[in-house]
Amino acid sequence: MKSNSRFTRFAKWTAWAAGRPLTFALAITIIVVWAITGPIFGFNDTWQLVINTGTTIVTFLMVFLIQNTQNRDTGALQVKMDELIRVIEGAHNALLDLEELDEQDLEKIRSDYRSLAVKAKQDLHAGKVDTDTPDIQTG
Numbered sequence: 001m002k003s004n005s006r007f008t009r010f011a012k013w014t015a016w017a018a019g020r021p022l023t024f025a026l027a028i029t030i031i032v033v034w035a036i037t038g039p040i041f042g043f044n045d046t047w048q049l050v051i052n053t054g055t056t057i058v059t060f061l062m063v064f065l066i067q068n069t070q071n072r073d074t075g076a077l078q079v080k081m082d083e084l085i086r087v088i089e090g091a092h093n094a095l096l097d098l099e100e101l102d103e104q105d106l107e108k109i110r111s112d113y114r115s116l117a118v119k120a121k122q123d124l125h126a127g128k129v130d131t132d133t134p135d136i137q138t139g
Contacts, residue, residue: 008068010065011068011072014062014065031051034047034050034051078099082096090133119134
């Protein structure tokens with residue numbers, strides 16, 4: 001089930017390469033070389049423009065490539081989480097599509113879970129166990 005899209009493969013490789021220590025060292029080296037050449041070029045506008053233009057172009061392109069990878073990774077993680085919810089007995093299937101809810105509905109569910117956490121902490125302080133599976137209101 002591997003993707004054959006050239007863009008997908010390129011985006012994944014770029015995201016991987018961008019996070020490597022060697023890539024960071026290369027970026028530092030470029031900046032140091034640029035800074036060292038400052039006196040040679042008299043710190044003129046062209047010297048400054050080279051680094052500004054280069055970093056702007058790289059940043060602009062990297063945003064799209066890394067966002068593509070992030071979207072794909074998030075989507076895959078969401079499917080995995082949905083599968084876990086689906087197969088766990090007693091899990092609330094209404095939680096399967098939380099990413100589709102608007103902020104108000106999502107906040108209501110968060111509030112329900114925060115209330116469960118507060119009650120569990122109170123129960124722990126009272127010497128009770130916190131391994132219960134209480135129902136929540138998901139609607």
